[in-house]
Amino acid sequence: MFSFKxxxxxxxxxxxxxxIFGGFILxxxxxxxxxxxxxxxxxxxxxxxxxxxxxxxxxxxxxxxPAGSGTPAQGKIVFAKKCAVCHGPEGKWREGLAKPPLVxxxxxxxxxxxxxxxxxxxxxxxxxxDYVRRAMPLNAPLSLSDDEVYAVSAYILSLNGIIKENAxxxxxxxxxxxxxxxxxxxxxxxxxxx
Amino acid sequence: xxxxxxxxxxxxxxxxxxxxxxxxxxxxRSGTVLATSMAAAGLTMREAVAAxxxxxxxxxxxxxxxxxxxxxFEKHVERAVLLPFGPVADGTGVALTPLQxxxxxxxxxxxxxxxxxxxxxxIDPAKHRFMIHGMVKNPLEFSxxxxxxxxxxxTVCFIECAGNSFFNSNLFSKAMQVPVGHLHGxxxxxxxxxxxxxxxxxxxxxxxxxxxxxxxxxxAAGMSRxxxxxxxxxxxxxxxYQNGERIRPEQGYPMRLVLPGYEGNMNVKWLRRxxxxxxxxxxxxxxxxxxxxxxxxKSNLFTYTMxxxxxxxxxxxxxxxxxxxxxxxxxxxxxxxxxxxxxxISADGGNSWADAHLEEPVHSRSLTRFRMxxxxxxxxxxxxxxxxxxxxxxxxxxxxxxxxxxxxxxxxCNAIQSFTINPDxxxxxxxx
Numbered sequence: 001m002f003s004f005k006x007x008x009x010x011x012x013x014x015x016x017x018x019x020i021f022g023g024f025i026l027x028x029x030x031x032x033x034x035x036x037x038x039x040x041x042x043x044x045x046x047x048x049x050x051x052x053x054x055x056x057x058x059x060x061x062x063x064x065x066p067a068g069s070g071t072p073a074q075g076k077i078v079f080a081k082k083c084a085v086c087h088g089p090e091g092k093w094r095e096g097l098a099k100p101p102l103v104x105x106x107x108x109x110x111x112x113x114x115x116x117x118x119x120x121x122x123x124x125x126x127x128x129x130d131y132v133r134r135a136m137p138l139n140a141p142l143s144l145s146d147d148e149v150y151a152v153s154a155y156i157l158s159l160n161g162i163i164k165e166n167a168x169x170x171x172x173x174x175x176x177x178x179x180x181x182x183x184x185x186x187x188x189x190x191x192x193x194x
Numbered sequence: 195x196x197x198x199x200x201x202x203x204x205x206x207x208x209x210x211x212x213x214x215x216x217x218x219x220x221x222x223r224s225g226t227v228l229a230t231s232m233a234a235a236g237l238t239m240r241e242a243v244a245a246x247x248x249x250x251x252x253x254x255x256x257x258x259x260x261x262x263x264x265x266x267f268e269k270h271v272e273r274a275v276l277l278p279f280g281p282v283a284d285g286t287g288v289a290l291t292p293l294q295x296x297x298x299x300x301x302x303x304x305x306x307x308x309x310x311x312x313x314x315x316x317i318d319p320a321k322h323r324f325m326i327h328g329m330v331k332n333p334l335e336f337s338x339x340x341x342x343x344x345x346x347x348x349t350v351c352f353i354e355c356a357g358n359s360f361f362n363s364n365l366f367s368k369a370m371q372v373p374v375g376h377l378h379g380x381x382x383x384x385x386x387x388x389x390x391x392x393x394x395x396x397x398x399x400x401x402x403x404x405x406x407x408x409x410x411x412x413x414a415a416g417m418s419r420x421x422x423x424x425x426x427x428x429x430x431x432x433x434x435y436q437n438g439e440r441i442r443p444e445q446g447y448p449m450r451l452v453l454p455g456y457e458g459n460m461n462v463k464w465l466r467r468x469x470x471x472x473x474x475x476x477x478x479x480x481x482x483x484x485x486x487x488x489x490x491x492k493s494n495l496f497t498y499t500m501x502x503x504x505x506x507x508x509x510x511x512x513x514x515x516x517x518x519x520x521x522x523x524x525x526x527x528x529x530x531x532x533x534x535x536x537x538x539i540s541a542d543g544g545n546s547w548a549d550a551h552l553e554e555p556v557h558s559r560s561l562t563r564f565r566m567x568x569x570x571x572x573x574x575x576x577x578x579x580x581x582x583x584x585x586x587x588x589x590x591x592x593x594x595x596x597x598x599x600x601x602x603x604x605x606x607c608n609a610i611q612s613f614t615i616n617p618d619x620x621x622x623x624x625x626x
Contacts, residue, residue: 039397041397042341042344043335043340044335045335046333056416060476098283109493110491121493123481127477141415184492184493186495188497192474
């Protein structure tokens with residue numbers, strides 16, 4: 001907050017001068033761009049390193065999947081420590097736990113009681129890795145190592161019976177995972193078929 | 195809700211439709227009644243005020259303050275906060291606009307609805323970086339300071355969560371008795387001001403063959419969505435201002451995307467990154483949440499435009515009638531496809547309909563206020579409204595909407611809202 005006294009004492013003359021001379025300065029400055037075609041262009045170039053550090057997103061073709069790997073058994077340990085408090089030890093829902101469940105519901109989507117889980121609904125396994133890495137656990141997002149994310153992903157896929165218990169999940173094998181509801185979507189965006 | 199001044203019983207030719215809906219001229223005819231009432235009492239203005247003795251006219255008021263706040267008598271006008279996971283995830287949920295307490299078309303900034311996925315980040319704008327990269331000639335980073343120097347545009351539009359009206363969706367088999375703000379308060383409208391996304395994409399030299407963008411927020415959920423390039427080049431704004439002031443933290447401070455007409459989730463808040471791509475990313479939100487399951491078990495993907503919709507807000511659940519007499523029915527209508535062309539109202543459960551008056555200006559893809567006079571005879575009846583937009587889209591009944599989706603489907607519910615008015619003055623949400 002400032003008082004009127006301050007404005008008049010300290011800023012009045014400056015403001016008046018700016019008003020008088022500013023007009024001339026602006027007139028000169030705008031002389032070069034009368035056609036209005038000159039665009040404001042203030043973006044700063046980004047280095048590959050900065051982009052690589054910021055680019056979290058993973059597309060279904062596997063772009064951006066990092067090095068590393070994990071197994072369901074390794075994932076079970078991480079899950080028990082960091083995920084089970086909200087999701088239950090095996091990702092199944094019960095009273096007091098976060099909905100929806102992570103496990104089950106495969107084959108229920110046409111029924112009267114469809115259950116949408118990672119296993120029954122999500123079309124791509126890459127989405128699982130992407131989401132766990134960026135958003136889980138809720139109280140410490142981005143805290144899991146890439147190995148841990150692969151392991152937790154493997155554990156959830158294994159609980160759903162989508163991969164074998166002894167499977168090793170890494171950038172290559174994650175891409176080969178066939179999600180049960182892969183063909184269960186119809187794109188409504190013109191020109192894009194899912 | 196307030197009853198309007200009682201008037202003489204309407205003439206028979208003043209009814210616009212069944213159930214007591216009145217033509218606008220019924221209101222114009224009664225306009226002279228009020229003007230004469232004070233003179234009839236024989237009081238001067240000074241005497242009238244002195245007799246009333248309002249204490250706030252006899253002492254100095256509160257000092258001026260730098261930022262105005264609502265009256266303490268309006269404390270009840272606040273958003274309803276719903277947390278689906280409870281206190282364990284108190285930053286995950288929705289805050290709904292209290293439609294039953296608002297009468298305009300622009301939502302006050304503190305009452306704009308909110309959907310947040312893991313809390314509201316308190317972002318220092320000096321440290322915030324926004325980058326555009328991917329299929330571009332020159333990947334660029336823009337500071338907030340630099341964005342404020344770009345030529346700006348403003349658009350008045352609604353933002354509606356795809357899950358708005360979930361209480362009336364297939365999640366519920368019985369109509370829930372909650373205020374209209376709970377039923378439909380995941381829609382709000384504001385004047386958004388910022389830089390066209392197309393301007394910034396042009397500066398990076400984005401590849402003309404790239405058909406998709408990935409937009410990502412700087413929140414603790416890293417909320418991200420794919421956006422078609424066609425929409426990005428059309429009318430998407432990187433917004434910095436909301437109703438003239440900088441965007442509130444809950445709405446994405448210091449910057450968010452605004453995609454007029456598209457589902458709320460795509461209007462990514464706390465925008466930090468846009469990646470130009472030739473495919474959608476199939477993020478968690480656009481696959482597991484914002485897809486629409488049909489009766490055959492298949493799900494529609496990338497259903498972006500919010501359909502034609504309306505709801506009566508007065509009278510509505512959360513309010514109470516004050517006896518038979520003339521009321522103004524008032525509500526909001528909107529469509530993501532364009533401007534609202536007509537709003538029809540029924541006061542007899544859908545048997546007959548009449549056109550409501552639309553308040554000007556009717557902005558494309560924004561909230562439009564509609565009004566209509568109604569003479570309630572005190573008997574039970576059901577009020578409904580339905581929008582017809584400029585493209586001819588209209589609202590289905592709740593029964594029809596429900597049948598076109600699978601069990602439990604909640605998103606994109608634009609069914610006609612029905613409120614039953616009971617003789618005791620209570621108002622109920624009903625499924626028709």
